[in-house]
Amino acid sequence: MLPPFDFYETKLSLPARKQLAGIYSHRDxxxxxxxxxxxxxxxxxxxxxxxxxxxxxxxxxxHESRNLRYKVxxxxxxxxxxxxxxxxxxxxxxxxxxxxxSLCATNASFLVITIEVESGDxxxxxxxxxxxxxxxxxxSTAPFAAVDKRLTEYKDYRGFTVLFSxxxxxxxxxxxxxxxxxxxxxNVGPKDRLASVSQHSAVMHAAAELIWDSVTxxxxxxxxxxxxxxxxxxxxxxxxxxxxxxxxxxxA
Numbered sequence: 407m408l409p410p411f412d413f414y415e416t417k418l419s420l421p422a423r424k425q426l427a428g429i430y431s432h433r434d435x436x437x438x439x440x441x442x443x444x445x446x447x448x449x450x451x452x453x454x455x456x457x458x459x460x461x462x463x464x465x466x467x468x469h470e471s472r473n474l475r476y477k478v479x480x481x482x483x484x485x486x487x488x489x490x491x492x493x494x495x496x497x498x499x500x501x502x503x504x505x506x507x508s509l510c511a512t513n514a515s516f517l518v519i520t521i522e523v524e525s526g527d528x529x530x531x532x533x534x535x536x537x538x539x540x541x542x543x544x545x546s547t548a549p550f551a552a553v554d555k556r557l558t559e560y561k562d563y564r565g566f567t568v569l570f571s572x573x574x575x576x577x578x579x580x581x582x583x584x585x586x587x588x589x590x591x592x593n594v595g596p597k598d599r600l601a602s603v604s605q606h607s608a609v610m611h612a613a614a615e616l617i618w619d620s621v622t623x624x625x626x627x628x629x630x631x632x633x634x635x636x637x638x639x640x641x642x643x644x645x646x647x648x649x650x651x652x653x654x655x656x657x658a
Contacts, residue, residue, distance in 0.1 A: 418528070422535050426570065438649040440518070440567040440579060444490050447514050454496045454596025455514045458507070459487035459648065488651040492517055492614070492642045495599050495606070505603075507643040511610040512599050515585040515592040516564065519618050520646045521578040521625060522571070525633035533632050534576050538568050550578075552628050557621065562586065572653030577646060578625075582617050584610070614642035 413427040449456045493514035497504055504510055523534050537550040545551050550568070557563045562583045569577040585592050590602075590609035599606060618640045625631070638644050647653075 419532055421539065422532055425535065425539055429570070433650065438567060439565065440581065441649040443516065443581070444648065447493065449496065450514075451496065451498060452595065453514070453593070454498070454599050455493050455512055456496045457493055457514065458489075458491040458643075458645075460489050460645070461487055462489075487648055488653070489645040490518075490648045491645055492610070494643075495603060496596065498596070500600065508611070508641075509607055510603055511607040511642055512603075513584050513587055513590040513592040513606060513610055515583065517582050517584050517610070517614055517617060517642065518646065519580045519582060519614065519621055520639040520644075521580070521618075521622060522575050522636040522639055523631055523633050524575065524636040526574055527633065528574075530633050531574050531576075537629055538576070549629055553625050556624050556628060560620075567649055569647050569649060569651075571647055572651075579646065580617075580621055584613060587613060611642050615640055 411430060413423045413430060416423060416426075418426070444457055444459065447455065447457045448459055491507070493512050494507055495504070495510045495512045523530060525531070538548055541547045554566060557566075557580065560582070564581040564583055566581070567579045569579065571577055584590075587609055590606040590613075591598075622635060639646070
């Protein structure tokens with residue numbers, strides 16, 4: 407069970423408070439397609455792949471995720487980590503200590519691209535939250551639905567998740583399939599990944615940056631960004647918040 411929190415106590419507008427309170431009321435459902443995708447790819451020794459997951463954003467945590475052998479998470483079991491990132495070659499594949507994460511990215515058959523409007527302005531947060539709000543309970547009436555529709559023009563686009571960061575922004579996560587990348591095959595074993603680690607990593611970083619640029623351009627054409635984006639999230643290995651993660655605030 408997640409701790410109680412009353413969004414009606416915040417200084418947001420009434421529509422924003424109502425929207426966030428409604429979402430939070432489902433906090434213990436644990437339902438999320440993205441969460442399931444993360445869970446089943448946390449550690450795959452047969453392919454030599456893992457997705458970093460952590461409660462902190464220290465570098466060493468990248469290669470400790472392999473000890474979390476969560477293959478299935480039930481709808482009632484909340485995911486036990488607050489952050490995740492894109493796939494790396496598993497620690498076990500390396501004879502010695504693995505290189506830093508940016509040098510051992512690999513293809514797990516998908517990438518998660520994240521967009522965050524970076525601003526401390528409450529009005530900016532209110533605006534980005536409004537993008538996801540419906541007028542009649544149907545997603546098609548939310549402004550963000552037009553962005554999703556545009557992205558379906560890409561054959562490798564698989565869907566999105568929007569997360570409230572727990573403070574002052576939303577994270578828009580977009581999933582793209584990468585199984586078709588010939589120069590970084592997704593269905594090989596640890597030895598083949600290790601033998602081509604530099605090539606795999608270069609291909610995945612290039613793909614992540616290309617997709618991020620394309621998504622941000624399409625997004626901005628439909629819904630102009632009211633503030634700069636966090637460009638750190640253009641990096642494939644940047645930490646992202648996991649769905650339904652709990653954030654403990656240090657200030658009121």
